Amino acid sequence: MESPKRVKPYARPTEKRRGLLLVYTGEGKGKSTAAFGLALRAHGRSLKVRIFQFIKHQTARFGEHRAFATLGIPVEGLGDGFTWKSRDLLASARLAYEGWGRAKEAILSGAYHLVVLDEAIYPLRYGWIPLEEFLEVLRVRPEHVHVVVTGRDAPEELLHLADTVTEMRKVKHAFDQGIPAQAGMEH
Amino acid sequence: MESPKRVKPYARPTEKRRGLLLVYTGEGKGKSTAAFGLALRAHGRSLKVRIFQFIKHQTARFGEHRAFATLGIPVEGLGDGFTWKSRDLLASARLAYEGWGRAKEAILSGAYHLVVLDEAIYPLRYGWIPLEEFLEVLRVRPEHVHVVVTGRDAPEELLHLADTVTEMRKVKHAFDQGIPAQAGMEH
Numbered sequence: 321m322e323s324p325k326r327v328k329p330y331a332r333p334t335e336k337r338r339g340l341l342l343v344y345t346g347e348g349k350g351k352s353t354a355a356f357g358l359a360l361r362a363h364g365r366s367l368k369v370r371i372f373q374f375i376k377h378q379t380a381r382f383g384e385h386r387a388f389a390t391l392g393i394p395v396e397g398l399g400d401g402f403t404w405k406s407r408d409l410l411a412s413a414r415l416a417y418e419g420w421g422r423a424k425e426a427i428l429s430g431a432y433h434l435v436v437l438d439e440a441i442y443p444l445r446y447g448w449i450p451l452e453e454f455l456e457v458l459r460v461r462p463e464h465v466h467v468v469v470t471g472r473d474a475p476e477e478l479l480h481l482a483d484t485v486t487e488m489r490k491v492k493h494a495f496d497q498g499i500p501a502q503a504g505m506e507h
Numbered sequence: 508m509e510s511p512k513r514v515k516p517y518a519r520p521t522e523k524r525r526g527l528l529l530v531y532t533g534e535g536k537g538k539s540t541a542a543f544g545l546a547l548r549a550h551g552r553s554l555k556v557r558i559f560q561f562i563k564h565q566t567a568r569f570g571e572h573r574a575f576a577t578l579g580i581p582v583e584g585l586g587d588g589f590t591w592k593s594r595d596l597l598a599s600a601r602l603a604y605e606g607w608g609r610a611k612e613a614i615l616s617g618a619y620h621l622v623v624l625d626e627a628i629y630p631l632r633y634g635w636i637p638l639e640e641f642l643e644v645l646r647v648r649p650e651h652v653h654v655v656v657t658g659r660d661a662p663e664e665l666l667h668l669a670d671t672v673t674e675m676r677k678v679k680h681a682f683d684q685g686i687p688a689q690a691g692m693e694h
Binding site for chain 2: 337338339342344345346349350351352353354355356357358360361363364365368369382383384386388389390391400424429434453479482483484485486487488489490491492493494497498499500502503504505507
């Protein structure tokens with residue numbers, strides 16, 4: 321009688337290393353911080369990192385901006401800090417599309433190992449960045465370039481293209497229990 | 508006829524600011540990186556931060572360790588880098604419990620605004636840190652101290668105590684598609 325074959329607990333990866341497309345989506349906390357944590361890790365490994373932030377105001381100086389500035393990686397704000405109350409949506413749209421132009425250039429240049437597109441899903445959802453153009457840039461990017469995209473409600477086509485997708489599911493949130501946002505924790 | 512009352516889209520928080528207990532759990536990627544991103548943000552706001560890591564080896568020098576060292580925040584490894592293949596579980600257990608002693612002291616001292624307990628859920632699940640003692644320290648900690656706990660499969664009692672809980676749900680993962688882990692991205 322033959323002895324049973326040994327079964328490996330995990331299949332050994334067969335594809336080679338290459339730039340990954342990671343998406344952090346969902347309603348829960350931790351999407352942007354996970355992207356920033358990844359940028360920090362990559363920087364710690366001497367990878368070249370570029371961080372774009374599509375929603376926060378260009379002059380915003382939140383905790384992560386200050387910390388990354390210390391590390392010599394500017395967090396580049398591309399939005400106008402629009403909220404749901406924004407009046408001039410056309411200006412917001414133009415700004416987002418211009419910002420996307422800069423991000424696109426950074427991705428396609430191949431000069432960075434990791435490009436973070438924080439909160440890029442909002443302008444995609446609004447149609448301010450054309451989804452097809454966005455996907456095409458990700459498809460044709462240089463092979464070594466990792467890209468991280470964050471934002472709620474990622475389009476199906478983006479999830480399909482991505483290598484790794486995490487949904488940050490909100491189980492509970494302090495705000496819902498009446499605790500206001502706090503500097504250093506929420507922004 | 509009375510005009511309809513204006514309804515606020517969000518209830519205004521009524522509780523005052525206080526230290527939060529945040530839990531990042533689930534099978535997906537981004538739990539530790541979200542905790543690190545939060546630590547980075549807090550540090551950028553000049554909050555005092557302490558980071559403990561329960562699983563990685565004490566001599567580990569991963570990307571995040573190097574980057575945080577640059578910022579003057581050591582990532583303090585408390586484990587012995589055990590894997591599922593570990594032989595000396597008793598030694599692992601002792602090391603985890605000793606590490607918990609250091610973390611407990613940091614939390615209760617009130618000297619830090621944010622204490623990260625990365626991968627603390629594993630030793631809790633193994634019983635190496637007694638759950639009741641862990642919860643009690645969190646309950647009686649100084650009011651201003653934020654604590655972040657990460658790890659899969661958080662115990663129900665911890666979720667109950669937490670202010671904010673995010674489940675990182677794995678939608679897909681590059682590894683499952685045969686792409687090996689990469690320095691600067693996965694560690």
